[in-house]
Amino acid sequence: MPKTKKKNGNAVDLRQTILKTALILFTSKGYFNTSVHDIKRTADISIGAVYHHFKSKEEIAKAIYAEMLEVMTKSMDEIMVQYDSTQERAKAIMRMLFDWAETNPAEMEFMLHAKHKEFMPSAIPVCSSRPLAMMREVVQTGINNGEIREMDVTLAATCLFGGMFRMINLRLDGIFKEPLPPHLEMVWDCAWKGVAR
Amino acid sequence: MPKTKKKNGNAVDLRQTILKTALILFTSKGYFNTSVHDIKRTADISIGAVYHHFKSKEEIAKAIYAEMLEVMTKSMDEIMVQYDSTQERAKAIMRMLFDWAETNPAEMEFMLHAKHKEFMPSAIPVCSSRPLAMMREVVQTGINNGEIREMDVTLAATCLFGGMFRMINLRLDGIFKEPLPPHLEMVWDCAWKGVAR
DNA sequence: GTCTATATAGTGATAGAC
DNA sequence: GTCTATCACTATATAGAC
Structure with a gap:
């Protein structure tokens, strides 16, 4: 059973998780009222993971x-x-x-x-x-x-x-x-x- | 010739100047891309003046x-x-x-x-x-x-x-x-x- | 009523361990 | 590839002199 370091269960594509979470936050609170820390918190991942997959908040959008x-x-x-x-x-x-x-x-x-x-x-x-x-x-x-x-x-x-x-x-x-x-x-x-x- | 302290010429109603300036900035750059310092700078007044007339940026909007x-x-x-x-x-x-x-x-x-x-x-x-x-x-x-x-x-x-x-x-x-x-x-x-x- | 200077908090983004 | 810790910066808002 291969070990990965993520604490999340199904982080096969963390990228999609980030996109989905960001979309929900962006549409519910607005882009500017959503911080990268919000995304990280809501998706229950680390901020490092976010910036590994996207080079900036704007890139997510x-x-x-x-x-x-x-x-x-x-x-x-x-x-x-x-x-x-x-x-x-x-x-x-x-x-x-x-x-x-x-x-x-x-x-x-x-x-x-x-x-x-x-x-x-x-x-x-x-x-x-x-x-x-x-x-x-x-x-x-x-x-x-x-x-x-x-x-x-x-x-x-x-x-x-x-x-x-x-x-x-x-x-x-x-x-x-x-x-x-x-x-x-x-x-x-x-x-x-x-x-x- | 009565002296007022403003460095601006016609600041009879600074309030209106602030509103007008803010409106232009809000619509051209967006509310969140406009800082109170932007408003202050564009209207050529001090930040103290802004906060004297409005208790917050949101109040201006x-x-x-x-x-x-x-x-x-x-x-x-x-x-x-x-x-x-x-x-x-x-x-x-x-x-x-x-x-x-x-x-x-x-x-x-x-x-x-x-x-x-x-x-x-x-x-x-x-x-x-x-x-x-x-x-x-x-x-x-x-x-x-x-x-x-x-x-x-x-x-x-x-x-x-x-x-x-x-x-x-x-x-x-x-x-x-x-x-x-x-x-x-x-x-x-x-x-x-x-x-x- | 207008000014300058500053306090405070939170942001986007990076460094570097594992 | 994911984490934690932290940086550098900018924002809103306040304090207090004039």
Whole structure:
């Protein structure tokens, strides 16, 4: 029975433990209200372990961000393959994000609600990220093929998805008390009516 | 010629200078990236002066917040008096906020974009504030009198104003490059089509 | 009411034993 | 690879002179 030095039981990948713990603290208390000592304490590990896996607190946040962006991009890609029309694609995106808000609230909070610029000045803004760009592309395609009215892409994308983003924020903040997925049809209907030709 | 001890020229109301300086720094660098020494330095006053007028850094933020909430409430009240229908009222609200985003970007940024809970844990959330409540009331009235489709108020309000809020955020972040007011008609049209009966 | 100087506490990060 | 102990620094806030 090989001995490792950790006092924790299952520290196969301490890295993931740190990321998970940090995410929870960052989203519940905020990045700046979370010290590395908080992370260490909550994860029940030493500060040396934290700094062995990440060179700084900011790097932890950046790792969370990058991982989440990758997952989102992958899901978007699948939607693009699975559906053809802008209407179907946009609705599938909305469904996916509503679902995630329920199943991965912390991740969603961190991606959609956090002010990344303030603690990860070097990271690319969410707005310029691949997933968001894909959403605009979906809308642009819709404008080109006549599914969506002629107008500025950014404006159209914002009108189409703005209500959804805000619903998610309200939900994550605990203002909206009910799970989002059952309201998909209604929110989608309002959004699509607004921009459809 | 009466002598005062300040080294600054026009420190009639140093309090306002502090608030204005703090607002700019809070919105440009973020609350946590702004130290009281930053405020002191930028406003070219002493730290003693700051702490004479405000008992803590958080109190400065709370003062900004309260002042801004009051102004917004007042403007909302005027809109309620000036217009009768939900359609007119909601559109007037949108116009007002679009205008403010251009004329008072820092104030708007602070009100709509900042994560108040993280640095003013005791302040009431924007969502529960008077102005936001009034927006929901406008929508509720619209549902009652048939201007807006039958549905959950929060949901309707979010669908109606969600696009607008997001446009403002994009604009304040510098993602959307053009002034918002000229786009009012388009955004309003999308929003209203979505929820109108 | 405004100033300078300082107390106090906690932060991000490192050193070096094991 | 994980630990403990500690550094260097910066932050908020206070004390007390003027």
